[in-house]
Amino acid sequence: MRRVFASLVLSAFGLAAMTPPAMAQLDPTRVVRVIVGYAPGGSFDVTGRLVTDALREQLGINAIVENRPGAGGTIASDYVAKAPPDGSVLLVGGAGSHGVTPALRRNLPFDAARDFTAIGRISEFANVMVVGAGSPARTVQEFINWGRARPDGVNFGSQGAGTSIHLTGEMFRLRSGLTMTHVPYRGSAPAVLDLQAGRIQVMFDNLPNVFGQIQGGTLRALAVTSAARLPSLPEVPTMAEAGVPDFVVTSWVGIFGPARMNPRTVDQLSGVIAKAVASPEGQARLRTISASPAPASAAEFDAVWRADMDRWAEVVRDAKVEVEE
Missing domain, CATH: 3.40.190.10 (Periplasmic binding protein-like II)
Structure with a gap:
């Protein structure tokens, strides 16, 4: 009987030890910093402030935007890649910083494919x-x-x-x-x-x-270059309609975290972002920077981002594009 009881205790202890990571969510006592790799006032900065406001309003979490401009967003990306994966440091990234730059530059201080967690897409241009x-x-x-x-x-x-x-x-x-x-x-x-x-x-x-x-x-x-015609230019065809197939290119903006983030934390953040983008206030703020709301879950965004990296790597290779490091 003692052996059975001891076994049950150990099993329960093991499950308890596994539970906190599985249930991990943002710590409400921590300040969440949303890192923007560009100067204040631009579209990435507006996006970052949309996210910090949503975190404060939906979760009661103290969140701030921190601008770390330079090197086309590389400085900010490197900082977030090396941050703890607890959700307290996030990054506003885009098709340029996380699609084109990894395809072009071989000497980045991080590995774009391995050092980030896709959390949610916000908008497209x-x-x-x-x-x-x-x-x-x-x-x-x-x-x-x-x-x-x-x-x-x-x-x-x-x-x-x-x-x-x-x-x-x-x-x-x-x-x-x-x-x-x-x-x-x-x-x-x-x-x-x-x-x-x-x-x-x-x-x-x-x-x-x-x-x-x-x-x-x-x-x-x-x-x-969008998949469908734009409401603002309804008479202008898509590239496919114009006779150039397989040519859908948009500049997206989304939120990333460091690699190895807990899935529960990612889901929580992704939900906050989706709700903010769907709100009339969020859509109005995106319109001020001429962005189209394009919410996508973490899994959907991860697929878009990685497909973009692959596509631009193919273009760089086939077009023999080189830039100074």
């Missing part, structure tokens, strides 16, 4: 293919035919070498078979000016950066 108002092309196919007839091909601009916009242009070069030369700029604005002036012939950009020029008639939208 659609990209659009634009030409100057003086371009003879009014469709994607007309642009391809026109570009093929030019002895030196066409120049495409981007907001900088190694950005997702740069790689989207490289992806189009591969899909279309055009001779295209990349012209990097320091930001979107100077690239748009040169596109309007005809010094470059085409570019892909986030819709908020060129929407005013499209509406004003100084740029012409040929296609959007």
Whole structure:
């Protein structure tokens, strides 16, 4: 009888020892820091504050945004990758920092595929293919035919070498078979000016950066890179509708934590994020940065993120893209 009792005690002790990790949730006495790899005021900063407000309102947890700008978000990513996996340090990451950068840079201080936990996607920014108002092309196919007839091909601009916009242009070069030369700029604005002036012939950009020029008639939208047409540009076809299949590219933003986070903590955070994004207040805040709400669970977001890394690694390899480390 004693042996049976001892066995039951040990079994119960073992189950008890296993229970806390399985039931782990955020510690309400800890401050949760949401790390943003860019300066205050931008879209990532607005997203981070949406998350901290949601944590305070839904869970009563003290949460703050901490800006750690530099190196295109790499400094912030490295900090979070090395943080304790208890949910007290989170990261606002995007398609650039967690999709493009790992594909391009070999000397990162972290392993993007192994050092992060995907918690939830928040929003997406659609990209659009634009030409100057003086371009003879009014469709994607007309642009391809026109570009093929030019002895030196066409120049495409981007907001900088190694950005997702740069790689989207490289992806189009591969899909279309055009001779295209990349012209990097320091930001979107100077690239748009040169596109309007005809010094470059085409570019892909986030819709908020060129929407005013499209509406004003100084740029012409040929296609959007989203899976479906956009309510703000209902007459503009998708790339698939324009004759370029397998070309869905969006710039997403989501929340990451360090690797090896407890699944229960991840589920709790994912639920908070989904509720915040679904709320009228959350959607209104995302509209202020021209972002489309795109909530996704931890598992869904993890699949999107890893597929993005694979896709951009393929583009970098096939297009032979290199950037200075």
